[in-house]
Amino acid sequence: MGTFLQQLVNGLELGSLYALIALGYTLIYGILELLNFAHGDVFMVGAFLAAGAAALLVHNEVAAIPASLIVGLMLLVAMGGAGLLGVGIERIAYRPLRNANRLAPLITAIGVSLLLESAIQVGVSPAPVLVPTNALVPQTVLHVATVETPLTGVMLFVASVALMIGLDVFVFRTRFGSAMRATAQDREAATFMGIDVDRVIMVTFFVASALAGLGGVLFGLRYASIDFFMGYLLGIKAFTAAVIGGIGNIRGAMAGGLLLGVLESLVGGFISTQYTDTFVFLALIAVLLVRPQGLFGQPLTDRA
Amino acid sequence: MSASPQPLPATESTHQLKRFWESGPAGWNKTLTSPRALIPFFLVAFAVPLALQYVEDNSSWIGAQYWTLILATCAMYACLAVALNLVVGYAGLLNLGFIAFFGIGSYAYALVASDQIHQRYPLWAALLVVVVVTLAFALLVGVPALRLRGDYLAIVTLGFGLIMRDLILDLDRPPVLAGHQFGPDGLNITNGTNGIHNVAPFNLPASLPLLGPVPHYRMYYWIFVGFLALSIYCMLRWRNSRTGRAWVAIREDELAARTMGVNTFKYRLLAFSVSAVMAGIVGMINAAQIFNAFPSPNFDVQTTVMVFIMVILGGLGSIPGAILGAIAFTVPPFLLQQFVFYKYLIISVVLIAVMIYRPEGLLGTVSIRPRKTMGGTLELITAEATVEASELPPVTDAEAADLEATAGAIVEDPEWKT
Numbered sequence: 163m164g165t166f167l168q169q170l171v172n173g174l175e176l177g178s179l180y181a182l183i184a185l186g187y188t189l190i191y192g193i194l195e196l197l198n199f200a201h202g203d204v205f206m207v208g209a210f211l212a213a214g215a216a217a218l219l220v221h222n223e224v225a226a227i228p229a230s231l232i233v234g235l236m237l238l239v240a241m242g243g244a245g246l247l248g249v250g251i252e253r254i255a256y257r258p259l260r261n262a263n264r265l266a267p268l269i270t271a272i273g274v275s276l277l278l279e280s281a282i283q284v285g286v287s288p289a290p291v292l293v294p295t296n297a298l299v300p301q302t303v304l305h306v307a308t309v310e311t312p313l314t315g316v317m318l319f320v321a322s323v324a325l326m327i328g329l330d331v332f333v334f335r336t337r338f339g340s341a342m343r344a345t346a347q348d349r350e351a352a353t354f355m356g357i358d359v360d361r362v363i364m365v366t367f368f369v370a371s372a373l374a375g376l377g378g379v380l381f382g383l384r385y386a387s388i389d390f391f392m393g394y395l396l397g398i399k400a401f402t403a404a405v406i407g408g409i410g411n412i413r414g415a416m417a418g419g420l421l422l423g424v425l426e427s428l429v430g431g432f433i434s435t436q437y438t439d440t441f442v443f444l445a446l447i448a449v450l451l452v453r454p455q456g457l458f459g460q461p462l463t464d465r466a
Numbered sequence: 467m468s469a470s471p472q473p474l475p476a477t478e479s480t481h482q483l484k485r486f487w488e489s490g491p492a493g494w495n496k497t498l499t500s501p502r503a504l505i506p507f508f509l510v511a512f513a514v515p516l517a518l519q520y521v522e523d524n525s526s527w528i529g530a531q532y533w534t535l536i537l538a539t540c541a542m543y544a545c546l547a548v549a550l551n552l553v554v555g556y557a558g559l560l561n562l563g564f565i566a567f568f569g570i571g572s573y574a575y576a577l578v579a580s581d582q583i584h585q586r587y588p589l590w591a592a593l594l595v596v597v598v599v600t601l602a603f604a605l606l607v608g609v610p611a612l613r614l615r616g617d618y619l620a621i622v623t624l625g626f627g628l629i630m631r632d633l634i635l636d637l638d639r640p641p642v643l644a645g646h647q648f649g650p651d652g653l654n655i656t657n658g659t660n661g662i663h664n665v666a667p668f669n670l671p672a673s674l675p676l677l678g679p680v681p682h683y684r685m686y687y688w689i690f691v692g693f694l695a696l697s698i699y700c701m702l703r704w705r706n707s708r709t710g711r712a713w714v715a716i717r718e719d720e721l722a723a724r725t726m727g728v729n730t731f732k733y734r735l736l737a738f739s740v741s742a743v744m745a746g747i748v749g750m751i752n753a754a755q756i757f758n759a760f761p762s763p764n765f766d767v768q769t770t771v772m773v774f775i776m777v778i779l780g781g782l783g784s785i786p787g788a789i790l791g792a793i794a795f796t797v798p799p800f801l802l803q804q805f806v807f808y809k810y811l812i813i814s815v816v817l818i819a820v821m822i823y824r825p826e827g828l829l830g831t832v833s834i835r836p837r838k839t840m841g842g843t844l845e846l847i848t849a850e851a852t853v854e855a856s857e858l859p860p861v862t863d864a865e866a867a868d869l870e871a872t873a874g875a876i877v878e879d880p881e882w883k884t
Contacts (some may be wrong), residue, residue: 273821281811401621433644
């Protein structure tokens with residue numbers, strides 16, 4: 163029982179990371195029906211931006227900056243930088259192909275993903291980079307009964323739940339959110355209603371990518387080591403989570419992320435540590451076979 | 467003799483060249499894939515290593531073997547590009563686990579042609595094993611995934627590629643699931659990260675009639691070129707058949723194809739599995755050529771992306787394009803070794819640029835350009851019509867009377883009235 167609870171907590175921690183990235187996938191897919199393969203790599207770039215900011219500020223010789231301020235600046239740099247990167251990617255790589263055959267933007271997305279990976283590999287570091295997390299956040303480990311979890315893990319969980327709620331409010335309670343939903347439903351009709359579709363898509367990319375950037379910061383603080391290839395597998399798993407929850411559905415993405423994290427953690431704890439990824443993708447295939455619209459999604463119809 | 471230069475007389479051949487140039491990508495494809503162009507191409511491709519050998523024997527240049535190896539790699543990638551073209555270019559399916567089938571083929575052959583599990587099958591049996599194994603994997607992925615929408619196929623195949631990579635890396639020891647060990651202690655199927663070594667090459671004659679002794683590297687170049695020719699022959703036969711038309715119909719508009727009674731699932735599965743088996747056979751030839759089956763390039767998603775860019779640069783649906791793309795992305799890395807570090811950076815930039823500026827590729831037959839909106843097309847048509855009407859000579863009275871008479875006759879025609 164103790165192991166089970168421990169694995170459950172580990173799973174929730176991992177799952178909230180998946181959920182943060184899955185939120186971005188689901189937002190972009192909801193609006194453009196585009197599988198943004200580069201999203202996981204935007205997360206990775208966010209982590210690198212945060213690590214760069216931390217490396218500049220932590221042991222600088224000018225002034226001792228309080229750790230909380232550094233973390234704040236890291237968040238600003240990573241979220242802002244990742245957000246702008248997302249907007250730039252949309253502008254350069256996806257917008258020219260918006261009305262093209264569905265295959266075209268998918269292929270470009272793979273190209274962008276590979277471009278970001280190799281740019282970081284060539285331009286920054288082919289080896290893992292360390293984040294000075296010891297100097298930034300207290301490394302306390304919380305004990306509740308037999309379960310223990312680091313404070314950073316709790317931060318990850320709290321941040322992703324808070325952002326999910328915030329995003330939900332943004333999409334369902336604000337004027338801009340209803341413009342987003344209108345764009346997702348029918349882009350042409352939204353244009354007729356006076357919605358600036360380009361702007362809606364731009365903001366969507368900014369928000370989604372900023373969330374990924376935040377995920378990158380928290381990943382760096384929690385695991386202390388980042389590398390250029392980490393966004394790839396994490397991105398695919400986050401997309402899997404979004405599909406399991408029902409793509410295009412914000413609450414579904416959150417639930418799918420947590421579910422996938424718990425599943426992975428339980429498989430790792432009780433079945434096999436070697437084959438966790440295999441089980442994750444088998445779960446994806448099983449969900450797609452039984453309920454292609456995902457656990458929380460509306461039944462899908464092919465748009466002709 | 468007149469000193470002023472005379473304009474060159476336009477000969478029949480320059481006319482032909484001009485016509486060829488003006489026929490556009492679809493015309494180039496038709497010309498380049500016609501038997502008249504393909505037979506000389508393959509004859510030249512066949513003779514190139516002999517010519518290289520001749521040059522080496524008669525000059526101080528040494529590099530026949532090196533260049534034949536490069537060309538063999540080109541031919542291998544051309545085979546892969548043609549196979550990927552079948553699934554992406556003809557059927558419009560985004561198979562991102564494509565290269566895994568290449569890896570599966572090479573491991574399947576390596577297992578039955580090495581001491582790894584102490585099996586050495588004759589060539590025909592090994593080929594059968596490779597075909598059956600890759601087909602089984604293709605059906606395993608294809609049957610569930612092809613029932614889904616296109617985007618999901620991409621993610622499922624991507625996940626499949628990752629699973630295969632993990633399996634290849636982890637199956638050097640018996641799998642332990644929930645505390646149970648499956649298989650004996652010493653179980654080692656794939657030899658993990660090291661790959662399978664000492665794979666037997668095909669049991670082929672060391673010398674051929676007329677050609678004399680054939681070294682290993684040249685033999686495998688010819689095998690790749692031969693397989694390429696065979697695949698292209700099959701692809702062309704297929705393209706002009708009921709099956710090929712069904713693929714194109716599904717790619718262009720799935721709903722319309724289904725309405726016309728095309729069994730979309732069946733034809734997609736066919737394209738998916740045939741392409742997978744082709745990739746598997748190429749993997750088998752590769753394993754025999756290099757005496758090894760390695761996990762790393764054979765299962766990396768970057769390799770899939772590289773084959774994708776070959777197909778896309780050349781042009782989706784185009785066979786000459788696939789060959790051109792394979793050459794364009796195989797030869798430069800050999801020549802510019804110092805740029806190998808930047809290889810994927812360059813590949814990704816080229817991929818994005820091609821998709822944005824020329825999505826149909828250099829020789830493409832499939833237009834995946836953004837579709838014009840209805841308004842734009844109408845505007846274009848009316849603009850053209852206005853120009854034409856103003857340039858036409860005014861209708862004479864006689865012509866008008868003639869037209870009226872014809873129209874009257876049609877209206878008065880009893881068959882038209884009923």
